[in-house]
Amino acid sequence: MRPHRRRTDAAARAYMRSVGRELPPAGPRVKVDPATGRRIALAYIAMENDPxxxxxxxxxxxxxxxxxxxxxxxxxxxxxxFTEGDPYPNSEAMRDDIRQNRRLRVFTGGEPHPILSYIVHPETGRSANDIFRAVHDVFGHAKEGNQFGPSGEENAWLDHSMMFSREAQRALTTETRGQNSYFNYAPQNEGKPVAEKQYAQQKAGLLPDEFLPPA
Known part of the structure; x- marks a missing residue:
C-alpha cells in the first residue's frame, strides 16, 4: 500500500475507533450493472425533493x-x-495531488443542495455539501484508489458507506449512488459523451431501501 493510502486508511480506522467501531476490510472491487444503474437513475428521477x-x-x-x-x-x-473551479481533469490527477503534495482541492460550485448547503460547519464556515465533497474524495476515492467512472463511483459509495450509521447511509446513497446513476444511466444521458451529460438535480430525498448497501 502506498504511503498516501496508508495515511488515509489509518485516518479512517482512527475515526471508526472514535465511534466505537472497527473499519471492515474493503470488499472485492465491483463492476456496475447497467440495468441496476438504470433502475436507480429512474428512482432518483421519481424521488420527491422534500427537505x-x-x-x-x-x-x-x-x-x-x-x-x-x-x-x-x-x-x-x-x-x-476549496476552489470555485473544477480542480482536476480526472481521478488520477486528484490522487497525484494527494500523494505528491498532501493536498486536495475541492470544487465548491454547482447548484445549491436543499439541505446540505444550509448546514454550516462551525469551525470552517463551510457548508456540509463542501465538507462532504472533501471527505468523500478522501475516504471514498483516495483510500482505495477508486476512480471517477461508473464502477469507481460505485466502489467509492460502498467503501465510504461502511463508515456511516444506517440512517446516514440513506443520505449518502442518494448523494452518491443516486446522482452517479443518473449521470451515467438516465435516459437523457445514456450514449452521450461525458462532456454532454447532464448532472442530476440536487434533491433532498431517500431512495428505496433496496438500493442501500448491505446491512
Missing part, C-alpha cells in the same frame, strides 16, 4: 453530523483547498 420531510431531514442531519466528525480525521492527513 422538510422529518425522515429525510433526520437522515441528512445524521449524515452531516458524521461528515463533520470524519472531517476532523481527514484534515490530519491532507490539506484541503
Amino acid at each position: 422538510n420531510d422529518p425522515e429525510v431531514r433526520a437522515a441528512y442531519n445524521a449524515f452531516a453530523s458524521e461528515l463533520f466528525d470524519q472531517w476532523e480525521f481527514v484534515k490530519s492527513v491532507v490539506r484541503i483547498d
Whole structure:
C-alpha cells in the first residue's frame, strides 16, 4: 500500500475507533450493472425533493453530523483547498495531488443542495455539501484508489458507506449512488459523451431501501 493510502486508511480506522467501531476490510472491487444503474437513475428521477420531510431531514442531519466528525480525521492527513473551479481533469490527477503534495482541492460550485448547503460547519464556515465533497474524495476515492467512472463511483459509495450509521447511509446513497446513476444511466444521458451529460438535480430525498448497501 502506498504511503498516501496508508495515511488515509489509518485516518479512517482512527475515526471508526472514535465511534466505537472497527473499519471492515474493503470488499472485492465491483463492476456496475447497467440495468441496476438504470433502475436507480429512474428512482432518483421519481424521488420527491422534500427537505422538510422529518425522515429525510433526520437522515441528512445524521449524515452531516458524521461528515463533520470524519472531517476532523481527514484534515490530519491532507490539506484541503476549496476552489470555485473544477480542480482536476480526472481521478488520477486528484490522487497525484494527494500523494505528491498532501493536498486536495475541492470544487465548491454547482447548484445549491436543499439541505446540505444550509448546514454550516462551525469551525470552517463551510457548508456540509463542501465538507462532504472533501471527505468523500478522501475516504471514498483516495483510500482505495477508486476512480471517477461508473464502477469507481460505485466502489467509492460502498467503501465510504461502511463508515456511516444506517440512517446516514440513506443520505449518502442518494448523494452518491443516486446522482452517479443518473449521470451515467438516465435516459437523457445514456450514449452521450461525458462532456454532454447532464448532472442530476440536487434533491433532498431517500431512495428505496433496496438500493442501500448491505446491512
